[in-house]
Amino acid sequence: MKFSSQIKPISYLKSHTAEIVRELSEKREPLLITQNGEAKLVVMDVKSYEELEETLALLKILALGNREIEQGKFRDAEDVFAELDK
Structure with a gap:
């Protein structure tokens, strides 16, 4: 799966949840969440x-x-x- 620049650490998800929801709804591109430098989840609208x-x-x-x-x-x-x- 191609993620381009949509890779963020879990701390970003915790502190920017509303912004992420808005962006995912508008851009319709999945967001890869990392924890300790490893891919852990994919978030999408x-x-x-x-x-x-x-x-x-x-x-x-x-x-x-x-x-x-x-x-x-x-x-x-x-x-x-x-x-x-x-």
Whole structure:
């Protein structure tokens, strides 16, 4: 994940919470929080989080579909349409 300049220590999060909330809502870029120089959390606005969750759900559906195709669990489109036409 790319964070550019959005990396702050946990002390910054504690002392600038309102400002961080405003910035995250406006910029919609995640903020990486460090503790003792190590990455510990990612903070993001709710809309970005919901979009991320939707994207992950779609990727899971695609992965399941690919797995079923690899296992031969599919029908030709022509067969499906022929059955629908009956």
